[in-house]
Amino acid sequence: MADKSSSNAYWKANVRTIQIFLVIWFVCSFGFGILLRPMLAGIKIGGTDLGFWFAQQGSIIVFLVIIFAYAAKMNKLDREHGVEE
């Protein structure tokens, strides 16, 4: 097992990464899809507005990008902190 201070640094970096991705996750689903939809109403797309697109399709695409980006970032962190399997 890695020493204590190094594991703490790894865990802190992980939590920070999660926080950043959770903000994106929230803004692109609850934000653009629901709460901020009135603000995006001016941007028209295919007979409706951007908020509708985010609620029905856009958020899903963002979710996919987030998961793979997180997986890649964590693989890098694992190696940097020497905790990979």
Next chain:
Amino acid sequence: MDQFTLNLIVVGATFALYFGIAIWARAGSTAEFYAAGGGVHPVANGMATGADWMSAASFISMAGIIAFGGYDTSAYLMGWTGGYVLLAMLLAPYLRKFGKFTVPEFIGDRFYSGTARVIGVICLLIISITYVIGQMSGVGVAFSRFLEVSNATGLYIGAAVVFAYAVLGGMKGITYTQVAQYIVLIIAYTIPAIFISLNLTGNPIPALGLFSNEVNSGAPLLQTLDQIVTDLGFKSYTQQHDTTLNMFLFTMSLMIGTAGLPHVIVRFFTVPKVADARSSAGWALVFIALLYLTAPAVAAMARMNLISTIYPGGVKEAPIAMAEAPQWMDNWSKTGLLKFEDKNGDGLIQYVADKEANELTVNNDIMVLANPEIAQLPGWVIALVAAGGLAAALSTAAGLLMAISSAVSHDLIKGQLNPGISEKGELLAARISMGVAIAVATWLGLNPPGFAAQTVALAFGLAAATIFPALMMGIFTKRINSKGAIAGMLVGLVFTVVYIFLHKGWFFVASTASFSDTAPMLFGIKSTAIGAIGALLNFVTAYLVSNATEDTPAEVQELVESIRLPKGAGAATGH
């Protein structure tokens, strides 16, 4: 060849395929029964997780609900996909490192308490049985149509098939069967959608067709749809009519519920490495997204086609005559899920928002299955959709029954009540619990608390309020102790169950309900959305109780430290 025979052939062929693969794969090793996904490529594992995850709710029910609910029902789309982000970042990698097979096992070890484990089992049972009820109503719809029997008969036949399927055993554990089921269900979902999108918009990709121009009017499809439905007095399709609070909480409830569903979580326990747990969640979502990006298109186009069937000359003209109603309406009225009655005696089918004047009622759950018939697609497409719906329902129902039986036999009986039980006894307990679960679900499925996807949404609310907070706090704080976790789970569970029962009837017996979802008890929050509040109460209770009581023991703090680091995971073990 008539449609009935065609249905039998296609559905029969897909079933033969699943059983064939099961027998072929079982001959290899029996250890795979538990270690589903071990040594399987992450992409194949992602497909299998997709089949496990996408149930009758996703396949049969969801697009129908969106078709009639429009933008307001977007929570299903965001909620049932966004949870994978939480799963990948907050739970899966650490539970994989923990390396046991069931969710209650983690809860019991992390909160160093047999009581916590038993409460975990109780939560799991309530969640899974509610979920199976939703599956059963979906299976009932599919079988009633394709065997041309009443909905109740369809349900009994479906229950028998699901039982045989799950008890035959190991089906769940065999990843390749689920890969086959995924392929059948995604083809069955996509092909009719492509045909319909081509007809309506000329765009072969349904997800893009949704935002394209409609061929006849030349105007955007969604704009035309908005126009038609409002002309008939219905709520517009793309605007918000639900409260923002309810929509927010419903989406949140489905998301954290997704991450707290025991039968989904266990799939990540057994991937080869911690890093694989993260990317497996991504691959699962890739295959889920293929259906979920198509679903909103299926929904809008089905609504459009339904209305143009009833109003062939446009909504400003007279509707179709009852005598000229298309064959599919006759077929579906046999199941009792579609009804038309000539209230004003003019021989025409009025389909309008006004309940007094409306003469056509369509059960949401038939929309996806009826969709190819409504669009007049070839017979083999109709048969394929029936096969896809059954694949979705069966794979998930079997997975849930496995989760139920392992919770009862492994966690409850072997773990707590009778540790000395023989292997034969354990297996018998597993089978009996499966049988009881399916009997209860079938009985309740006859008068379900909602459409398949709504019933399933209740299960998600329960998972959100109980399992997700316990797991997340177990990983991200060391301070939550056994008393805090137990109090949190109990508060979340009781609050959510009581709120649901007040709206849906005690034990889902509708006549005992005190409130309805059209006029909910608290702040317009419907029973499907209450799980998010239950989760909040769970977090707060666990935090307060833990702070007021003793610190967690040193060995538990070490356990938390160790599951946070991927290094040294090793293979998952059963004991």
